Amino acid sequence: MPSIHLVIIGDEILSGRRADKHFEFARDLLAERNLSLASVRYVGDDTTELVQTLKESFARTHAITFVFGGIGATPDDKTRQAAAVALGVPLVRHSQGVAEIEAQFGADAYPIRVRMADFPEGASLIPNPVNRVSGFSIRGHYFMPGFPQMSWPMMRWVLDTYYADLIGVHQQVASILVQGQSESLWVDWMEQFEQRFPQLKIYSLPHLGEDGSRHIELGCVGEATLAQAGFAELLAEAGRREATFSILVE
Numbered sequence: 666m667p668s669i670h671l672v673i674i675g676d677e678i679l680s681g682r683r684a685d686k687h688f689e690f691a692r693d694l695l696a697e698r699n700l701s702l703a704s705v706r707y708v709g710d711d712t713t714e715l716v717q718t719l720k721e722s723f724a725r726t727h728a729i730t731f732v733f734g735g736i737g738a739t740p741d742d743k744t745r746q747a748a749a750v751a752l753g754v755p756l757v758r759h760s761q762g763v764a765e766i767e768a769q770f771g772a773d774a775y776p777i778r779v780r781m782a783d784f785p786e787g788a789s790l791i792p793n794p795v796n797r798v799s800g801f802s803i804r805g806h807y808f809m810p811g812f813p814q815m816s817w818p819m820m821r822w823v824l825d826t827y828y829a830d831l832i833g834v835h836q837q838v839a840s841i842l843v844q845g846q847s848e849s850l851w852v853d854w855m856e857q858f859e860q861r862f863p864q865l866k867i868y869s870l871p872h873l874g875e876d877g878s879r880h881i882e883l884g885c886v887g888e889a890t891l892a893q894a895g896f897a898e899l900l901a902e903a904g905r906r907e908a909t910f911s912i913l914v915e
Contacts, residue, residue, distance in 0.1 A: 666833060667727045667805075668703035669695060672718060674734035674744055675811055676709045687733045690817055698824070699833035703728075710735060715747035723751055723804055729828070731820055734811035736800060738780040744808060745801075749785040752804065757786045762799045765790070769797040791819050839896035840884025844909040847871070847879050854902055858895070864888065865895045882913060 671691055677683040688705055695701060708718050715735070722730050735744030749756040762782030766774045784801040791800035791807060793815050800809040800819055807823045809816035824831075843851075848869045858867045865887035872880040883903075885895040896915065903910050 667729050667831075668725070669700060670703055670722065670725070670728060670730040671705045672722060672730060672732045673705065673707050674710065674715065674732065676741070678707055678734075679709050686813055687816070690813065691731060691820065694817075694821060694824070698831065699835050700831065701833070701836070710741050710743055712743050712747055712750075715743055716750045719748055719751035719806075722806065728805060730806045731823070732806055732808045733816050736781065736808055736810055738777050745781075745783060745785070748803070748806070748808065752785050754786040756783050758782055759784050759788065759790065759799075759801070762790055762801075765793075765797040765799050791823060794818050794822075834888050836886055837889040837892040838884055838886050838914050839892050839899070840882055840913045841899065841903060841910045842872075842913050843881045843883055843903060844911075845878060846881055846908060848881055851881065851883065858885075858898065861898070862887070862891060862895045865891055867895070884914070 671688060673685055673687050675683070678685050685707070692702060706718060706722075708714055719732075722728075732744065732748075735742045735747075746756060758779075759782045762784065763774075763779055766778050766782055770778055778798070781798050785803055788801040788803040791802055791809060793799050793810070795812075795815045795818075798810070800807065800816070802808065802823070807820070809819045848871055851869060855867050855869065858865075862885070865885045867885050868883075870882040872882065874880065883899060885892055885899065887895065
């Protein structure tokens with residue numbers, strides 16, 4: 666199963682002038698296929714930072730990366746250029762990308778809009794259902810506009826076209842809330858749990874009550890049968906410790 670990543674680009678996201686909505690959409694879209702994200706990275710419009718981010722991303726093996734933003738034609742849109750630099754290939758004008766822009770805008774495609782058909786050499790098109798200004802894909806990376814109305818159906822198209830058979834295993838979450846204890850008391854047991862159940866993720870989330878009391882949400886995540894077995898171990902350990910707890914998700 667390849668790891669799946671997001672790169673979300675734009676100074677307006679980092680400054681707060683625009684709220685990011687891509688993360689929530691992508692997370693939920695992937696969940697429909699029992700898939701999940703391995704990482705999300707936010708980057709501004711600085712070329713140096715973009716190039717470095719994309720170099721690191723292209724260096725991953727067995728990974729899928731969706732990149733949102735920065736593929737327009739204005740001076741602050743630098744993603745296409747940064748991708749070419751990161752890959753060490755020239756930026757070339759894609760003939761089919763030009764044809765799509767011309768079909769949408771006619772003579773108004775020139776001299777500016779046609780620049781949005783300049784992609785790293787070897788790129789393929791991602792069709793844009795809104796205005797026919799294509800995104801592009803290369804080396805397991807899928808570059809789309811920052812506009813959700815365009816990029817969200819484009820991401821769905823990528824998954825349906827290239828990864829229709831990529832369906833993950835349903836992940837079950839099981840957890841309890843332990844009253845009046847801190848995480849440090851459970852660290853040794855959690856380490857032992859990881860050794861016994863290497864295919865499960867064990868987690869702890871501390872909670873601080875208004876009165877200063879400490880509580881912990883302890884849980885495990887994984888394939889249903891394994892998660893149930895791991896949860897049984899967690900319940901048994903809570904019982905051995907005579908801990909006061911309530912079941913959150915079973």
